[in-house]
Amino acid sequence: MKLILASASPRRAEILHTAGLQFSVLSSAVDETPIPTESAQDLVQRLAFAKAELVAARALGPAIIIAADTVVVLEGAILGKPRTSEDARQMLEKLSGRTHSVMTGVALIRLPDVERREFIETTQVHFASISNDEIVKYLSSGEPFDKAGAYAIQGLAGRYIPRIDGCYFNVVGLPLARLCKELAELGWSEEQAG
Numbered sequence: 405m406k407l408i409l410a411s412a413s414p415r416r417a418e419i420l421h422t423a424g425l426q427f428s429v430l431s432s433a434v435d436e437t438p439i440p441t442e443s444a445q446d447l448v449q450r451l452a453f454a455k456a457e458l459v460a461a462r463a464l465g466p467a468i469i470i471a472a473d474t475v476v477v478l479e480g481a482i483l484g485k486p487r488t489s490e491d492a493r494q495m496l497e498k499l500s501g502r503t504h505s506v507m508t509g510v511a512l513i514r515l516p517d518v519e520r521r522e523f524i525e526t527t528q529v530h531f532a533s534i535s536n537d538e539i540v541k542y543l544s545s546g547e548p549f550d551k552a553g554a555y556a557i558q559g560l561a562g563r564y565i566p567r568i569d570g571c572y573f574n575v576v577g578l579p580l581a582r583l584c585k586e587l588a589e590l591g592w593s594e595e596q597a598g
Contacts, residue, residue, distance in 0.1 A: 405591060406427070406467045407425060407426065407467065407468055407587070408427060408428050408429070408430055408463050408468070408469050409427050409428070409430075409471075410431075410432040410458065410470060410471035411431070411455065412429065412431045412432075412433075413577055415558070415576050416576075417429060419577070420470075420578070423580055423584070427470075430459045432455035434451060434454045434455055434458060436484065438482060438484075444482050445507065445509070445524055447475060447482065448473045448474065448507055448509025448524060449522055449524065451509065452471045452509040452511035453511040453520075453522065456469045456470075456471035456511040459471065460513045460515060465515030465516035466515060467514075469515070470510070470578075470583065470587075471511045471513075472511070473508065474506065474508040474509075474552050475507050475552050475553075476495075476499075476504055476505070476552045477504060477505040477506075478498055478499065478502065478505075483499075483553045483554070484552055485549070485551060485554075486549060486554045491554075492548040492549060493540075493543060495553055495554040496543075496548070496554055496555065497539065500531060500532075500533050500534045500539075501531065501534075503531070504528075504531065505526050505528055505529070506527045506553070506575045507524060508574050508577065508578065508579055509524050510522065510523055510524070510578070510579065510582075510583060512586055512590060514590045519590060523586060525571055527571050527574045528569040528570055529557070529565060529575060530565065530569075534564050538564075542561065547559050547561065548561075557572070557575045558576050
């Protein structure tokens, strides 16, 4: 049974590669605009399933489609990917010196029987206080601009994160241990990992 990653995210692909999983990639661009009053949980679930369904309609079984969506949540407010440098600066100012949640919704569809599974993984991230100069320097690196919450824990921003509570890979974009457990329950075996 093959694995298909419904994501063009290089970070998600790297997580799977590093874990020794064999998979192919089919892109799944969907409109990620939140629906007014939609909760973070509902948003990540809806988008993960939309991505999975888009790929499942084009894929041939036997396969398991893996799709995910990740958001940063601070005091109930969803911080998506920044649209501008000013947007990124404001997000980093809000995160500075505070703890926030990183939430990833994962949707799995097994083909050809279209068995579906979904779950949400949440990790608490403690962000150090950062100065305006540090924010400006980080923005100039270009790293914040395609990341939820305007930072990458696995990149330069790692120096501002003294502690997390939960799955590190979830913060990067794909909760690996929980994903492997769910894949096994759908009939994928470790022997297929590489």
